[in-house]
Amino acid sequence: xxxxxxxxxxxxxxxxxxxxxxxxxxxxxxxxxxxxxxxxxxxxxxxxxxxxxxxxxxxxxxxxxxxxxxxxxxxxxxxxxxxxxxxxxxxxxxxxxxxxxxxxxxxxxxxxxxxxxxxxxxxxxxxxxx
Numbered sequence: 001x002x003x004x005x006x007x008x009x010x011x012x013x014x015x016x017x018x019x020x021x022x023x024x025x026x027x028x029x030x031x032x033x034x035x036x037x038x039x040x041x042x043x044x045x046x047x048x049x050x051x052x053x054x055x056x057x058x059x060x061x062x063x064x065x066x067x068x069x070x071x072x073x074x075x076x077x078x079x080x081x082x083x084x085x086x087x088x089x090x091x092x093x094x095x096x097x098x099x100x101x102x103x104x105x106x107x108x109x110x111x112x113x114x115x116x117x118x119x120x121x122x123x124x125x126x127x128x129x130x
Contacts, residue, residue, distance in 0.1 A: 009108050010058055013106050017048065020070075020102065024045045024073075025045055027091050044073075051065070063106050063110055066102075067102075067103055067110070073095055073098075074103070081096060
């Protein structure tokens with residue numbers, strides 16, 4: 001993968017994660033909160049803060065586990081998009097889009113690392129079996 005493509009995928013992952021954090025805060029406080037004036041559900045953004053530094057630093061391990069964490073936000077978005085009232089359902093689709101964008105960017109960013117790890121493992125197995 002070219003460095004330019006890698007940088008673009010990293011920027012996409014960072015941007016989508018930051019946007020998802022801001023979007024979830026806005027959703028639960030102003031856009032379509034469960035209760036007028038906001039709700040404690042805004043705390044759902046706290047788990048998104050844990051991988052933020054690692055994603056910014058391009059830490060492969062953090063990006064791997066955060067790709068699994070983001071699936072919780074995808075699931076919440078799908079559930080609320082199909083079950084919440086009108087405005088909240090529309091906002092939920094935004095969460096689905098941002099979580100999918102993060103997921104795709106991270107997986108595409110990590111693909112060369114996975115290939116390199118498989119090649120290294122194959123080399124080790126070949127050396128051990130000789």
